[in-house]
Amino acid sequence: MGIEVVVEGLTKSFGKQNIWQNVSLTLPAGEVSVMLGPSGTGKTVFLKSIIGLLKPEQGRVLINGVDMVNSPEREIMETRKLFGLMFQDGALFGSMSLFDNIAFPLREHTRKKESEIRRIVMERIDIVGLLGAEGKLPGEISGGMRKRAGLARALVLDPQIILCDEPDSGLDPVRTAYLSQLLIDLNAQIDATMLIVTHNLDIAATVPDNMGMLFCRNLVTFGPREVLLTSDTPVVSQFLAGRREGPIGMSEEKDAATLAAEQQFDTAPLLTGPRTVVPQLEPSPGMPVRQGALRRRERVMSMMGQLPEAARTAILNSYAPAAGGARA
Numbered sequence: 538m539g540i541e542v543v544v545e546g547l548t549k550s551f552g553k554q555n556i557w558q559n560v561s562l563t564l565p566a567g568e569v570s571v572m573l574g575p576s577g578t579g580k581t582v583f584l585k586s587i588i589g590l591l592k593p594e595q596g597r598v599l600i601n602g603v604d605m606v607n608s609p610e611r612e613i614m615e616t617r618k619l620f621g622l623m624f625q626d627g628a629l630f631g632s633m634s635l636f637d638n639i640a641f642p643l644r645e646h647t648r649k650k651e652s653e654i655r656r657i658v659m660e661r662i663d664i665v666g667l668l669g670a671e672g673k674l675p676g677e678i679s680g681g682m683r684k685r686a687g688l689a690r691a692l693v694l695d696p697q698i699i700l701c702d703e704p705d706s707g708l709d710p711v712r713t714a715y716l717s718q719l720l721i722d723l724n725a726q727i728d729a730t731m732l733i734v735t736h737n738l739d740i741a742a743t744v745p746d747n748m749g750m751l752f753c754r755n756l757v758t759f760g761p762r763e764v765l766l767t768s769d770t771p772v773v774s775q776f777l778a779g780r781r782e783g784p785i786g787m788s789e790e791k792d793a794a795t796l797a798a799e800q801q802f803d804t805a806p807l808l809t810g811p812r813t814v815v816p817q818l819e820p821s822p823g824m825p826v827r828q829g830a831l832r833r834r835e836r837v838m839s840m841m842g843q844l845p846e847a848a849r850t851a852i853l854n855s856y857a858p859a860a861g862g863a864r865a
């Protein structure tokens with residue numbers, strides 16, 4: 538089972554530029570979470586801070602008792618082995634075949650025999666649907682295949698925490714839909730804790746158990762998906778609706794004068810109003826039951842009293858037998 542990641546009071550700046558401050562959240566063990574946010578709000582910086590590649594100046598990231606910000610580097614390096622990382626561009630070596638790319642972490646970090654490496658690599662290649670392409674070079678395959686190869690490579694060391702940075706970038710809508718299903722199937726198969734950074738609203742609406750959003754140097758919200766999907770906070774509504782009207786401007790936040798001018802034209806009705814919460818993806822037929830979803834149901838039910846009414850209603854609807862909720 539995946540491992541819980543507890544983020545407490547994290548603040549990160551580069552020189553005088555504060556990226557975000559006092560970010561606290563918990564990625565529940567074995568559940569899938571998504572972090573949304575306009576470009577440049579520090580989502581990638583957040584992923585890199587979780588794994589200890591960047592050092593926030595305040596706060597803690599606790600994984601199995603190790604603080605990825607302040608613990609000794611040896612402990613951080615050891616804990617990093619629990620992670621699988623999938624970067625935006627797949628980050629594959631162009632001169633190596635897919636097989637060798639995917640085998641790379643095993644050859645680098647373990648002393649496994651080549652026969653064992655072959656078995657593991659081919660199993661992961663099968664999981665991401667790339668059987669037959671293992672001999673190709675990254676330049677000979679499509680962007681979607683490169684993403685899946687990046688995901689296979691993230692899986693070879695049996696990660697308990699998987700971080701995906703914009704897994705959809707450069708993919709068409711159909712391939713993005715396949716990728717969404719792959720992420721859910723993967724979670725059902727390995728029960729790892731997953732955090733996905735994306736701008737893609739389809740992934741955001743259908744994949745995660747939990748969602749958060751970074752904006753304007755703050756974590757606007759983080760919690761069960763229904764909370765964000767039904768939120769009437771202007772910045773969340775604007776982002777989910779993909780509108781120009783609202784607090785998010787071209788270079789992140791709008792100035793007060795622009796916002797005031799917009800309000801004269803009363804764009805509020807555009808930004809609020811009830812939204813439907815589309816059902817979350819289920820694992821494909823033949824996949825195991827998603828244990829993270831079972832734990833999540835219990836967890837969310839126990840916190841109902843603290844949630845806004847719209848989120849409570851959406852959660853109860855999603856767990857009603859007619860919505861297929863009896864399975865989860």
Ligand SMILES: Nc1ncnc2c1ncn2[C@@H]1O[C@H](COP(=O)(O)OP(=O)(O)OP(=O)(O)O)[C@@H](O)[C@H]1O
Nearest residue numbers: 551556574575576577578579580581582583703736
């Ligand atoms: N190593 C670094 N040194 C200095 N500034 C950095 C560094 N890494 C990131 N930044 C700055 O941090 C800010 C946030 O960058 P980040 O890549 O995390 O944003 P993002 O939300 O992932 O954006 P996008 O959605 O466009 O990928 C940017 O202003 C970026 O220039």
